[in-house]
Amino acid sequence: MACGRGRAVIATGGGAVLDAGNRAMMAGSGVVVWLDAHASTIYQRLLRDQRESESPEIRPLLQGDDSLERIMGLKEQRSSYYGAVADWVVQTDALLPEEVAEEVLRAYGR
Secondary structure, eight states: OGGGSSSOOOOOOTTGGGSHHHHHHHHTTSOOEEEEOOHHHHHHHHHHHHHHOSSOOOOGGGSSSOHHHHHHHHHHHHHHHHHHHOSEEEEOTTOOHHHHHHHHHHHHHO
16 A cells, blocks of 8 residues: 555545545644645646647547646635645646655655
């Protein structure tokens, strides 16, 4: 089990936080960092990833005409769960990956 390992970074899927058992395991296993972004940023990142992929695959959130609306709905549904378990929140909209990593390290060392 990943949460039982020492000094590991575990990136969960977006819906993992919906399960109470998962939240309890995360909260009891170490520092939980929520990497957050506005729905529009997530949407643009998904589009960019699809555009830049050598073998583009339509991500489930991009299927259909209401992708941004679905992302906004999922954020609304999940935000309270993330907030309840997160020790640290990093707003990633304007950050480079290296800056996000620095914030995660800062959370770990606080």
